[in-house]
Amino acid sequence: MIQTNERTYNFNAGPSALPQPVLERAQQELLNFQDTGMSIMEHSHRGAVYEEVHNKAITRLKDLLSIPDDYEILFLQGGGSLQFSMIPMNFLQNGKKAGYVLTGAWSEKAFSEAKLFGDAFEAASTKGSNYRHIPKNEELIYDSSDTYLHLTSNNTIFGTQWREYPDTGSVPLIADMSSDILSIPFDINKFGLIYAGAQKNLGPSGVTVVIIRKDLLEKANSNIPTMMKYSIHAKNNSLYHTPPTFGIYMLGEVLRWIQDIGGLKEITKRNEEKAKLIYDAIDESKGFYIGHAEPASRSLMNITFRLRNEDLEKKFLTEACKEGFVGLNGHRSVGGCRASTYNAVPYENCKALSEFMYHFKNLNE
Numbered sequence: 001m002i003q004t005n006e007r008t009y010n011f012n013a014g015p016s017a018l019p020q021p022v023l024e025r026a027q028q029e030l031l032n033f034q035d036t037g038m039s040i041m042e043h044s045h046r047g048a049v050y051e052e053v054h055n056k057a058i059t060r061l062k063d064l065l066s067i068p069d070d071y072e073i074l075f076l077q078g079g080g081s082l083q084f085s086m087i088p089m090n091f092l093q094n095g096k097k098a099g100y101v102l103t104g105a106w107s108e109k110a111f112s113e114a115k116l117f118g119d120a121f122e123a124a125s126t127k128g129s130n131y132r133h134i135p136k137n138e139e140l141i142y143d144s145s146d147t148y149l150h151l152t153s154n155n156t157i158f159g160t161q162w163r164e165y166p167d168t169g170s171v172p173l174i175a176d177m178s179s180d181i182l183s184i185p186f187d188i189n190k191f192g193l194i195y196a197g198a199q200k201n202l203g204p205s206g207v208t209v210v211i212i213r214k215d216l217l218e219k220a221n222s223n224i225p226t227m228m229k230y231s232i233h234a235k236n237n238s239l240y241h242t243p244p245t246f247g248i249y250m251l252g253e254v255l256r257w258i259q260d261i262g263g264l265k266e267i268t269k270r271n272e273e274k275a276k277l278i279y280d281a282i283d284e285s286k287g288f289y290i291g292h293a294e295p296a297s298r299s300l301m302n303i304t305f306r307l308r309n310e311d312l313e314k315k316f317l318t319e320a321c322k323e324g325f326v327g328l329n330g331h332r333s334v335g336g337c338r339a340s341t342y343n344a345v346p347y348e349n350c351k352a353l354s355e356f357m358y359h360f361k362n363l364n365e
């Protein structure tokens with residue numbers, strides 16, 4: 001079943017749903033951007049037209065996240081994954097140590113990359129509970145001489161999310177926010193560096209946002225390839241080389257959309273309402289649906305659950321697919337089901353999924 005406007009119920013984990021008004025605007029502007037007679041994709045990245053798009057995206061992000069002037073905003077490539085390497089390359093100097101909080105597959109990957117460069121250690125791990133929860137801040141092990149502490153704010157595959165970040169004092173806190181940036185407010189001042197691939201909450205794939213405190217730029221290793229240096233990208237306003245111009249344009253439009261609907265406060269309200277619809281369907285099912293995350297660690301962005309056996313899961317996914325729901329399979333590494341309810345996923349789609357879940361339960365109990 002396709003909705004009347006021919007958009008499916010898209011619950012993809014990434015790349016994922018984009019706000020419809022953003023897609024419509026991009027379509028409108030595609031052939032002739034601001035009366036320039038060409039697409040934004042065809043403009044020089046050194047020209048005034050593109051420059052305004054680029055700088056507006058930066059200003060909007062600063063505004064939405066209340067980012068003070070002692071931070072630099074960078075638009076890089078290589079996804080969240082390249083940040084796994086760039087961070088230790090820049091900061092894990094000889095003899096220094098960096099802690100990694102292991103809360104799922106992405107933090108494990110970041111940890112493995114860091115070990116290739118230097119002395120990375122486990123600051124905490126929730127592997128023992130199959131990553132069902134986020135550790136308490138007092139459980140984290142790190143030392144004031146560490147070069148940084150790394151965590152993953154939202155665990156896309158397991159469906160858990162940090163609610164309260166640790167105060168790490170003089171140790172720069174680094175967070176992979178790929179799957180929950182701009183979904184709930186957080187205090188940027190607690191962090192030395194934040195990074196996020198755009199394709200979950202910010203826009204299409206191809207752009208990675210990095211927000212870095214300026215004092216860290218000076219502390220970075222200098223004997224690494226030029227393209228890997230945060231300082232080079234900062235010095236050149238992310239125009240050291242050709243940036244992904246269309247992706248940055250789309251990112252700017254997604255940020256405009258968030259501003260237009262009421263900013264982070266409104267987005268948070270919507271995300272809480274959306275997630276509740278689906279978590280309620282799980283909780284009220286009395287064990288027909290089995291949520292993966294412990295309730296206190298539940299993610300507002302990725303809702304992970306299983307059914308009592310794989311046959312029933314298959315049936316659920318097949319019937320959901322027939323009803324027009326897309327992307328409900330769990331990550332290939334863990335199976336089960338996952339609904340990704342990122343910023344751009346409309347309330348109505350979550351409502352439809354919740355209703356489908358009640359309906360499916362009643363027929364299959």
Ligand SMILES: *Cc1c(COP(=O)(O)O)cnc(C)c1O
Nearest residue numbers: 079080081106156176178179197
């Ligand atoms: C998707 C994701 C990544 C990987 O992003 P790529 O852009 O594919 O490299 C990293 N971290 C988290 C938390 C993610 O959700």
